[in-house]
Amino acid sequence: MSEKKQPVSRRQFLNYSLTGVGGFMAASMLAPMVRFAIDPVLEATSGSEMHAVVDVSEITTEPQRFDWTVNQVDAWYTSDVTKSAWVYKDENDEIVALSPTCKHLGCAVSWASNPDYPEEFFCPCHEGRYYKSGLNVPDTPPNAALDLFEYEVKDGTLHLGNIVENTVQEGGA
Amino acid sequence: MRWKKKDLELFFQSKEYVDTLCIPLVPLDLQTESEATKLADQNTSLQIILDELERNYTGRIMLSPAYTYIRSTDYESESAILKQWTSMFSNNHFKHIFLLTYDVNWKKHERLLDSNLIWLTATTIEDYQSDHAKKWVNEQVLQISELIRSYW
Numbered sequence: 001m002s003e004k005k006q007p008v009s010r011r012q013f014l015n016y017s018l019t020g021v022g023g024f025m026a027a028s029m030l031a032p033m034v035r036f037a038i039d040p041v042l043e044a045t046s047g048s049e050m051h052a053v054v055d056v057s058e059i060t061t062e063p064q065r066f067d068w069t070v071n072q073v074d075a076w077y078t079s080d081v082t083k084s085a086w087v088y089k090d091e092n093d094e095i096v097a098l099s100p101t102c103k104h105l106g107c108a109v110s111w112a113s114n115p116d117y118p119e120e121f122f123c124p125c126h127e128g129r130y131y132k133s134g135l136n137v138p139d140t141p142p143n144a145a146l147d148l149f150e151y152e153v154k155d156g157t158l159h160l161g162n163i164v165e166n167t168v169q170e171g172g173a
Numbered sequence: 174m175r176w177k178k179k180d181l182e183l184f185f186q187s188k189e190y191v192d193t194l195c196i197p198l199v200p201l202d203l204q205t206e207s208e209a210t211k212l213a214d215q216n217t218s219l220q221i222i223l224d225e226l227e228r229n230y231t232g233r234i235m236l237s238p239a240y241t242y243i244r245s246t247d248y249e250s251e252s253a254i255l256k257q258w259t260s261m262f263s264n265n266h267f268k269h270i271f272l273l274t275y276d277v278n279w280k281k282h283e284r285l286l287d288s289n290l291i292w293l294t295a296t297t298i299e300d301y302q303s304d305h306a307k308k309w310v311n312e313q314v315l316q317i318s319e320l321i322r323s324y325w
Binding site: 080105106123125 | 225232
């Protein structure tokens with residue numbers, strides 16, 4: 001009788017409020033879990049990072065070395081890592097950004113550093129040589145062409161990103 | 174190359190190409206603040222120079238972990254231990270071994286050593302990210318590598 005006056009019974013009220021609170025708690029637990037679960041998918045879209053390296057006007061047809069610093073986070077510590085690239089414009093006015101890392105054992109190569117080979121990249125460690133295009137000179141220790149950097153030009157500044165394989169087949173010497 | 178698993182695996186695959194070893198000599202002293210901070214700072218700058226050297230000559234230079242010792246040591250007995258290091262390394266084939274240090278005492282005891290000692294004159298760098306410091310490091314690396322290359 002008195003229950004009829006109350007549209008919501010004590011039992012119902014407790015049920016509703018427990019469902020409500022329980023649902024809220026479940027949601028607050030699940031929401032971050034869902035976020036974590038789909039995180040790799042979201043991450044992939046913002047993958048490669050580009051770093052501003054040099055003003056495009058400074059790039060000539062002669063390869064020049066440019067350095068930049070990247071803040072690298074490893075599992076255990078953060079460190080500033082210096083990176084380098086040899087950058088020039090080829091005959092089609094296209095920018096070429098070569099990695100200085102020798103494909104033999106990883107020394108740093110430099111342009112025209114050996115007077116005997118003024119138009120080649122030279123590795124001081126074991127006399128590896130590369131043509132201007134980055135292609136390795138046959139019969140020297142390296143067995144692949146110098147890697148390229150992905151690049152883009154934004155507001156007159158060259159940005160360099162990930163290293164990609166250099167598929168060049170002919171020498172640019 | 175460094176004393177790291179990945180580098181050492183590559184080292185054992187291409188041993189014949191890696192014939193040069195660099196060992197930094199790092200003194201320790203905690204008696205006074207000014208001396209301790211000076212030595213720590215020198216350690217940092219030596220490490221930066223050697224990191225850069227290693228980056229440029231990865232394929233031919235192996236960078237050893239630092240040989241660390243107490244500064245007030247007796248350099249005669251210290252050099253005997255150091256000799257054990259270098260003979261252990263050279264038995265395993267390194268043709269050129271270079272010891273790099275800011276500690277002038279090694280220069281005074283150079284005759285006790287059987288490796289090439291490269292003694293660098295000390296300097297204090299406040300900000301390692303400044304253009305001035307980068308230029309200085311590059312200059313040091315250039316000169317040291319020129320010296321090392323003259324042995325190759």
